[in-house]
Amino acid sequence: MKDPFLRRRSTHEPELMDDPNCDPVALDATYRLFGVINPLVTSWRPLYRLWIRPVLRAAAQEGRPATLLDVGSGGGDVARSLSRWARRDGLDVAVTAIDPDLRAYAWALAHDNGAGVDYRAQSSAALVAAGERFDVVVSNHVLHHLSPCELTELLTDTSALTRSVAIHNDLRRSRLAWLLYWVGTLPLIRTRTLARFDGLLSIRRSYRRGELADAVPSGWSVRRQRFFRLLAMFPAHAEPGRTSSSQPS
Known part of the structure; x- marks a missing residue:
């Protein structure tokens, strides 16, 4: 570790999973392990209760199924969890999980286990070009992988894709x-x-909070969470359990 106090982001070291030639057996084991690690440390359950479930209920009150998009979904464990929680709450939601990595797409598709998630090997830009919209857009551990230009592009895509709220949950x-x-x-x-x-x-x-706050486009907010987490959220003025009436339809 070149910077023992982690004063600066380590932006030039590639992660092993990002190597298209990485060990497929190790990659399979890693996707399986994320299904164990993520529920313990990523705090999606309280985020679902505070921010996502109210949006899904609002869609139900309008007499339609809600839609949710997971961007950079990897092995799909977060998308499957959100789908299961909504089902237990009696909410009708169509969950889509996208990842341009064909290895992640294939693994997630093979391990859906009845969650009913729609997996796609696509990018957020492709969905924007197709004119798709979703009530909720989320991602987990994606932002730190991106260059500054890629981060701006993703968040710009996200604000175009969501009708209500977007939550990018990442490490701090x-x-x-x-x-x-x-x-x-x-x-x-x-x-x-x-x-x-x-x-x-x-x-x-x-990122640290100030770094990410400086990097996100106008209209986004950055919130510090427990377990060393950061949330990049849109719209910036949203409150837990409420959706914004000022968002475009």
């Missing part, structure tokens, strides 16, 4: 977070998975 860079993850993933050292190396690198690549 912290030396303590890095140390806790280093200790917590010690049992993975002898396993054939990329989660330990890539997870530690992801923390070094991630």
Whole structure:
């Protein structure tokens, strides 16, 4: 670790999962492990209750199924969780999960396990070009992978795709977070998975609140969350449990 205090983002080190020639067995094991790790640390359950479920209920009150998009969905575990929670709440929602990586698309499609998610090997730009819209747009651990130009493009696409609210949930860079993850993933050292190396690198690549606030376009807000998380949200003035009446239809 070249910067032991993580004062600056580590933007030039590639993650192993991003290598198209990475070990397919290790990649498979990593997607499986994310299904265990993400529910423990990403806090999607409270985000669903505060921000997403009210939007889905508003759609139900209008007499239509709600729509939700997961951008850069990877193995699809977040999309499947959101679909299951909505179903348990008696809400009709069509969940779409997109990832331009064909390996992620194929893995997620093969492991849907009855969640009924619509997986697509597409980019957000392709959906914008097709004129698609969704009530809610989310992503998990995507922002730190992007260059400044790619970040702006994604958030611009997102604001065009959502009717109500968008939530990009990402890591918050912290030396303590890095140390806790280093200790917590010690049992993975002898396993054939990329989660330990890539997870530690992801923390070094991630933003601090002020950095991300400076990077997002106008109309977005950045919120600090527990478990070393940051949320980039649109619209910036949305409140938990409420949708904005000023958003375009």
